[in-house]
Amino acid sequence: MPGKTRRVRHTFAGVGTRSLAALLGGYLVAYSGTLCLAVYLPLARPDRAVWASLASFALWALAMLLAFACRTPLRAWLWLAGLSLLLSGSAWLAGTWGMRP
Amino acid sequence: MSLRQRLAELHGWAGLASSWLLFVILFSGSLACFDKEIERWMRPLLHTPQPIEASAQQVLQWLEQHNHAELHAIWMQPPAPRQPYWRLIWETASGARQQVLLDPQYAQPLPASVGGEFFLTLHWNLHSGTPGMYLVGLAGMLMLVALLSGLLIHRRLIRDFFTFRRRASAPRAWLDLHNLAGVSALPFHLFMAYSGVAIMVASYMPAAAQWLYGSDLEQFATEVSGSYHRDELQRPGPASLPVQQVLEQAQARWNGAPILWINIEHPDDASAVIQVRQRNDSTIASPQQHLYFAAENGALLHHQQPSDAYQAYTWMTGLHKGQFAEAPLRLLYLLLGLAGCLMLLAGNQLWLRKRQARDGQPRALLQAINAGVFQGLPLACLALLWSNRLLPQHWPGRDALEAASFALTWLGYALCCMAWRHHPARGRRWYLFGGLAIALPLLAPLQVPGHLLTSLANADWALAAIDLALLGAGLVGLYVAQHAARGPRTC
Incomplete structure (x- = not known):
């Protein structure tokens, strides 16, 4: 049954790329989001560090959901890459102010 | 494919891929709620109650007689109601770490056994060191995502909770069982998955520490937890450690509260520090206001003041571990954990039976x-x-x-x-x-x-x-x- 094999292969490829996006891209989003929170939360440095780190897993989980909520795997990758760039870029903009005590 | 179908795909694949590993983690974690009771069960010498007479000094003496390598650190845990024995851990300068349990009367080693701690180690690193810890973290994230997507694809959460068609066709019965076990313990599992991953946050997500503290991770640790550290002086330390005197000082400060841990850092060096932690069974997280004493004269060096966020973190991890709880609450932890095992088993069977029913393989x-x-x-x-x-x-x-x-x-x-x-x-x-x-x-x-x-x-x-x-x-x-x-x- 060539049709069935193709469908199975298609599913595996789709799930595979999405899973990769969810794991790697999702971690990148979580990492960048943690940076952003660690810089901009209105708290003292140790509190910023801990709260931002604790929030990271929620960001990762949401990013994983996003990777599967997008209509195509390509869109998933674009969304996650865009979000990571946006979040890490905004953390980078703060410069040394982000490391205030 | 609709949004619900795509999320169902995520739920199915994340669940299936992690179900075997998660079963190991949930099952061993459930048993670990009673790790200290199992520890005692596995050590018949502790079955009959023994008087608690051995002092910290005696425990140190035993270590002196049986270890001749240079020591990097010593940890001692005094007997407590659930653990009627001394726990002694030491790390030599070469980084080798050993543990022994000593009887509470004469401070002599108990017969060797892996003890109930075996299940706890299986739970958090699969007895595989650092790689195992990362694998467990990944499984925890997959559990979190599977729970969230499962929640989102659910049409009738409340009605399904009261549905169990035991005599229905196989996939239907497995679905009902999966929903029943999953939904009934959902808040518990969500919290456990999240807090379980969060315990090892410093390893899994080092972003904030790296960005805010550069390469100075020691400063990160001191600032966040308020801990204290003295650099080694490379000179021989005091001939004997004033442990008893330090413990009396600590207990006087804490109105006689019991001791949870006694840590001694580089005991052979002139910079040796004795750290004392308080045990308080009525709080979810053990108190983090540790005391640090100088080993040369027993003077108080530092009173730990952890940051607010760090206390929130220890509260979260304390609630995860459940060691604060009396037996009935830990039994509830155990049963909810086993409900999680049932959820994994039924979900896995559901995935299989659905496909079997579709193509007959x-x-x-x-x-x-x-x-x-x-x-x-x-x-x-x-x-x-x-x-x-x-x-x-x-x-x-x-x-x-x-x-x-x-x-x-x-x-x-x-x-x-x-x-x-x-x-x-x-x-x-x-x-x-x-x-x-x-x-x-x-x-x-x-x-x-x-x-x-x-x-x-x-x-x-x-x-x-x-x-x-x-x-x-x-x-x-x-x-x-x-x-x-x-x-x-x-x-």
Whole structure:
């Protein structure tokens, strides 16, 4: 049954790329989001560090959901890459102010 | 594909991919709620109560006599109601770490055993060190995502909770069981998955520490937890450590509160520091206001003041570990954890049966892996307990043999499942589990002081409960096996 094999292969490829996006891209989003929170939360440095780190897993989980909520795997990758760039870029903009005590 | 279908795909694949690993983590974590009780069960010398007489000084003396390498650090945990023994851990300058449990009367080592701690280690790093810890973290994230996506794809959360069509077709019954077990314990599992991953946050997500503190991770640790550290001076330290004097000072400050841990950092160096932690069984997280004393004169060096966020973190991890709780609440933890195991098992079966019903292929290989994990792990745990009772107590390397019987039983059983994967009577193999579980408290402990009859007579409920739980688990095993023998569609 060539049709069935193709469908199975298609599913595996789709799930595979999405899973990769969810794991790697999702971690990148979580990492960048943690940076952003660690810089901009209105708290003292140790509190910023801990709260931002604790929030990271929620960001990762949401990013994983996003990777599967997008209509195509390509869109998933674009969304996650865009979000990571946006979040890490905004953390980078703060410069040394982000490391205030 | 609709949004719901795509999320269902995520739920299915994340769940299936992590179900075997998560079963190991949830099952061992459930048992670890009673790690200290199992520890005592596995060490017959502790079955009869002993007077608590050994002092910290005696424990240090034992270490002096038995260790000749240069020490990097020592950790000592005094006896407590749930753990009537001294725990001594030491790390040499070369980084090798060892642990021994000492009896509370003479501070002599207890006969070797892996103890209840075996399940705790299996829970958080699969006995595989750092790689295992990362693998467990990944499984925890997959659990979190599977729970969230499962919640989102659910149409009728409340109605499904009250639905269990046991006699319906196989996928339908498994779906109901999956929903029942999953939904009833959902808040618990969400919290456990999140807080479980968060315990190791410093390893899993170092972003904030790296960005805010650059390469100075020591400053990160001191600022966040408020801990204290003295750099080594490379000069020989004091001839004896004033541990007793330090403990008296600490207890005077804490109005006589008991001690949780005594840590000594580089005890052989002139910069040695004695750190004392307070035990408080009425708080979710153990108090983090540790005291640091100078080893040369016993003077107070530092009173720890952790940051607010760090206290929130320890509260979260304390709630995860459940060690603050009395036995009934820990029993609830255990039951909710087992409900999680049931959710994994039913979800996994649902995934398989749905596909079987669609194309008629039996998927023997997956079923063999399922049996190897879902039946193999409980069986291996039983083998561990059996070997603990059968091996003579004073055999050297008894702990290694216990661990080997766990590993070999599991491996052997998994290989048998693989070899007989086309054999339909998987469910009947629960007879093996049931028989072994019932026989253990009845037959094996005749030479052990604390068997079921004596512990019941002495009202030693912690000890009796483990034997009773084995009997209960055995009866459940027999019931499942018999149920499977009647109907063709169980696991």
